Amino acid sequence: MPAVDPLSLADAERGLSDLIERLEAVVVGQRTLLERLVISLLIGGHVLIEGVPGLAKTRAVRALARALDLPFRRIQFTPDLLPADLTGTQIYRPATGTFDVRPGPIVTSVLLADEINRAPAKVQSALLEAMQEGQVTVGDETVVLPETFWVLATQNPIEHEGTYPLPEAQLDRFLMKLTVGYPDRAAELAMLDLPSVTERPRPESGTDDPLPLFGPRDVLRFRALATSVRVAPAIKEYVVDLVRATREPARYGLDLEPLLELGASPRATIALVRASKGHALLSGRDYVTPHDVKSLTRDVLRHRIIASYEADAEGLSPDDLLGRILDHLPVP
Known part of the structure; x- marks a missing residue:
């Protein structure tokens, strides 16, 4: 840049x-x-x-x-x-x-x-x-x-x-x-x-369009300011645990293995941190809080995990599974 x-x-x-x-x-x-x-x-x-x-x-x-x-x-x-x-x-x-x-x-x-x-x-x-x-x-x-x-x-x-x-x-x-x-x-x-x-x-008129902000x-x-938003070590560990819990739920005390066919990749970890920085900036802060992370977890991860047939049979969506992870993991 x-x-x-x-x-x-x-x-x-x-x-x-x-x-x-x-x-x-x-x-x-x-x-x-x-x-x-x-x-x-x-x-x-x-x-x-x-x-x-x-x-x-x-x-x-x-x-x-x-x-x-x-x-x-x-x-x-x-x-x-x-x-x-x-x-x-x-x-x-x-x-x-x-x-x-x-x-x-x-x-x-x-x-x-x-x-x-x-x-x-x-x-x-x-x-x-x-x-x-x-x-x-x-x-x-x-x-x-x-x-x-x-x-x-x-x-x-x-x-x-x-x-x-x-x-x-x-x-x-x-x-x-x-x-x-x-x-x-x-x-x-x-x-x-x-x-x-x-x-x-008519498209050619354009008279009603306000001037760009x-x-x-x-x-x-x-974007340059968003990259400078600070992320505390505890927040980084929280993000890593959230993503890894989709791959190894039993390790975090979650009984989700039969419900998850595929967990999120490491690219999801990076994406969640980046998105949390943007959320913090939109909220007027230069640092990330757990609220930023939790607010965007479903949006960033729902398309990166695959629910199993058993989850479908129980009527559980990826959002439901992510909700269980968010409720279970302690917030820093």
């Missing part, structure tokens, strides 16, 4: 508060989703969002990109999508006898991959390279993605026909998996008073 102007904790707290307020004016009743998206952006972690259609997932991501003045692209993933539709292609120039690279829509800052599990494995692999390496390969050339490159992928939990479930290796690349539910009655009623609910303005450089400043 290049050197950027330092950002004070007080300025960050005010700026993030304004950002959340801006987002809540656009997306009603999804405060937790908005906070998790901001936390992920603060530390540069990709997000998988699971929820039925119509819960304002796209609206939230678009509003966040506009508030930060970041280029935004949305790609509707379909079974006939090709890797070149995502990464780009090479165009032959007869006059010079050479190939020019035409970058695809993935070369942006904020990429919304809608219904990612509808794309075949080759397309998912191309996205995986971008998420992991910050670059894509077009022909024999490498295209470096912007430093602010950030993937938010969505999937529908109730449709399985014609889908390609994400393999564990790719799921592990997402910092968080967020589950979005229906808003309460008051929030749903308040949605009817939002602009453009019944009459959508920040710019791409400010995102890097936030």
